[in-house]
Amino acid sequence: MKRNRRLTALLGSGLLAVLLLVLSGPVQAAKEKYFDRSGRLIVEEKPAADLLRPYQAGNREPEKTFPVPAPPFSEGIYPCSDCHGEMETNPQRRELEDMHTDIVLNHAEGQRWCLDCHNPDDRDVLRLVSGETIPFDQSYRLCGQCHGDKFRDWKVGIHGKRTGYWNGDKQYLLCAHCHNPHDPAFKAMKPLPPPVRPGEARH
Numbered sequence: 001m002k003r004n005r006r007l008t009a010l011l012g013s014g015l016l017a018v019l020l021l022v023l024s025g026p027v028q029a030a031k032e033k034y035f036d037r038s039g040r041l042i043v044e045e046k047p048a049a050d051l052l053r054p055y056q057a058g059n060r061e062p063e064k065t066f067p068v069p070a071p072p073f074s075e076g077i078y079p080c081s082d083c084h085g086e087m088e089t090n091p092q093r094r095e096l097e098d099m100h101t102d103i104v105l106n107h108a109e110g111q112r113w114c115l116d117c118h119n120p121d122d123r124d125v126l127r128l129v130s131g132e133t134i135p136f137d138q139s140y141r142l143c144g145q146c147h148g149d150k151f152r153d154w155k156v157g158i159h160g161k162r163t164g165y166w167n168g169d170k171q172y173l174l175c176a177h178c179h180n181p182h183d184p185a186f187k188a189m190k191p192l193p194p195p196v197r198p199g200e201a202r203h
């Protein structure tokens with residue numbers, strides 16, 4: 001009698017599992033989009049499960065799998081190697097005069113300089129403290145070295161902006177889409193004057 005009940009329970013859960021499988025249907029395909037180094041959009045069809053990789057245990061390289069839109073470069077500046085490919089690297093901390101004069105570091109600038117983030121040997125990629133070079137669409141890893149708490153929040157969609165589906169296609173904005181890496185703090189906004197009532201002169 002007891003054995004029978006156990007058997008029924010076993011059969012029951014087996015049936016339930018099959019039913020669930022049938023109901024959940026085939027594994028959905030999803031599109032992963034990213035930009036390659038020359039800024040070309042690549043779209044790859046992948047099983048939806050692959051896009052969950054960042055969250056799955058056993059993924060040893062989760063940092064490299066966040067889909068992001070193209071980095072927000074100014075027009076014509078990338079690839080950097082158009083100019084830097086032929087240029088000597090000048091590691092001297094100095095005020096730049098011939099190019100990039102619009103870039104003024106205001107980001108712990110007393111402790112570092114351009115080449116702590118930009119790779120001296122191949123300017124088309126960034127460089128981590130470990131010496132590993134990374135493409136610009138992984139710049140969040142660069143920021144994450146020092147802002148670990150924000151990086152952690154960003155990965156789970158608490159800080160920054162994540163769009164898409166919880167179990168499928170997702171996109172993350174890079175830190176650099178919102179923060180200027182050279183001057184990242186948001187500036188306090190100047191309050192606007194109060195509105196002028198009709199018929200009232202502005203003082």
Ligand code: HEC
Nearest residue numbers: 071072073074077100103105113114117118136139176181
């Ligand atoms: C904290 C790290 C960091 C430092 C320090 C830094 N950069 Fe950058 N820089 C970045 C990142 C990240 C980007 C990519 C922004 C993006 O995705 O568009 C970038 C973008 C650029 C660009 C492209 C700008 C554009 O208009 O699109 C240039 C040029 C540049 N950096 C030069 C410099 C120079 C010169 C210095 C030193 C004066 C410097 N950077 C210091 C991280 C840094």
Ligand code: HEC
Nearest residue numbers: 077078079080083088089090096097098099114115118123
């Ligand atoms: C149109 C040419 C041009 C492009 C494109 C360009 N650079 Fe430069 N860059 C220069 C010149 C010229 C200097 C030297 C400026 C000086 O010494 O006053 C320089 C200097 C730098 C420096 C300071 C270190 C060094 O080697 O002198 C950094 C860092 C840098 N560039 C990063 C970048 C990055 C990152 C990009 C691409 C996102 C980029 N540059 C694209 C022309 C360019």
Ligand code: HEC
Nearest residue numbers: 106107108109142143145146147175176179181184185186
């Ligand atoms: C080498 C360590 C380091 C790296 C890499 C780094 N930061 Fe910072 N960051 C700092 C320090 C230190 C400060 C505080 C000092 C300052 O603001 O000058 C700071 C300040 C900031 C602030 C302003 C915080 C405030 O109080 O308003 C923001 C935003 C920020 N970083 C974003 C970024 C982003 C985005 C990146 C990647 C492009 C990045 N950081 C990379 C060290 C780092």
Ligand code: HEC
Nearest residue numbers: 140143144147150151154159160161173174175177178186
């Ligand atoms: C969608 C835009 C967006 C993205 C993407 C984003 N941030 Fe922010 N971040 C903000 C805003 C808005 C604030 C709040 C500014 C304020 O309160 O003055 C902020 C604040 C910060 C601060 C300062 C926090 C403090 O305590 O004052 C740091 C550091 C920072 N972000 C780092 C990052 C890093 C690192 C990334 C990427 C991993 C990132 N952010 C991505 C919008 C963004």
